[in-house]
Amino acid sequence: MNSQKIALLVDSGIDIPKHIREQYNMYSIPLKIIYKEREYSDGVDITAEEVYSKLSEEIPKTSLPSTGEILEKLAKIKEDGYEKVLIVTLSSGLSGTFNLISMIAKEYEGLEIAVIDTRNISIGGGFNAIQAAKYIEQGMGFDELKERVEKEIINSKIFFCIDTLEYLQKGGRIGLVVSTLGTVLNLKPIISCNEEGVYYNVAKVRGRKKSIEKMKELAVEFASKGKHYNIALLHGYAKEEAENMKADLIKALPGMKDFIEGQISPALGVHTGPGLVGIGIQIVD
Structure with a gap:
């Protein structure tokens, strides 16, 4: 754990490769992929190849992470000893994930939480989270971290x-x-x-x-x-x-x-x- 006790949480819509998430100890929450017969967690129990192979039969729907999953992830972060969380999400113009997490964060007790809307998709938003991880690693404080990441979105x-x-x-x-x-x-x-x-x-x-x-x-x-x-x-x-x-x-x-x-x-x-x-x-x- 870093000395500032700052955790970094991202959603799967900003496409950060697994080895980079692991390198910086990022927490991740998957979007949902919904077929008629069942629901999958993005990149967890379904691969991109499987999605493409099934498109001729059925185009699934995608959905936000559930409230329960977000709460579980925040509880895990708190249990791991962190006191602050920077959450970096894909664009609110393309998904309701940012709005949902923001609402949960306002009511959540025991953690200081900031949520960043990258206004971007895939690695366009992922780059902001990776840079945030580097800042945390360098010892940057939470207030400066929030300001810097928000400022650098453009x-x-x-x-x-x-x-x-x-x-x-x-x-x-x-x-x-x-x-x-x-x-x-x-x-x-x-x-x-x-x-x-x-x-x-x-x-x-x-x-x-x-x-x-x-x-x-x-x-x-x-x-x-x-x-x-x-x-x-x-x-x-x-x-x-x-x-x-x-x-x-x-x-x-x-x-x-x-x-x-x-x-x-x-x-x-x-x-x-x-x-x-x-x-x-x-x-x-």
Whole structure:
């Protein structure tokens, strides 16, 4: 336990790889994936591959963690000897998780709790939690920690391409993304989260290959705002495409410090479907 007795709790929607959560002793609470026959915990008892393999038969629903699970996790944190908790969640513009946890936190006794709305998704929000973990490790106090993490939210951005808008539409997560893109023209949107944490079109490009190249250009442009930055390369059942752009992406970003790669969480895969390729950037200075 750190000397400040500060715990860090994240939800599965900000896609922090398991080895990083373990490295920083993060507590995690999974979103829910709901099929007709049963309910699963995101990344705990169902994998992304299993979600994708079942999409042709049934598109499941996703849901917030239950109140009971959140209370159990907070009780565990208290039992482990912590006195304060920083909770970092995916965007309130895409999920009710932030609002639910905030309501519980206000009434919870025995812990000082702060809840951060990253207004972002996947590793775009995950970068903020990882940075918070580093600050805790460095001995930063709770008040400064809250202020710094909140202030630095704008330094993280994620861009992603998807093969089809079908799953965002059916899941009700379409946000400000224009859903009337002409399939005849083969227009592919590059999507991100705006300042309110809602999906929007950053660009529309004809063809898959060109859209991935444009996404890389946008990521490099955002990263150029800082001298150093952390980078993530993520995919949803599109490992080969992600691998094909990896070397060029790293070459184009000489100021990179940390690099994260992997597949998005099962719950996020429900809403994007197979074929997602994404790049996350966090400016660190």
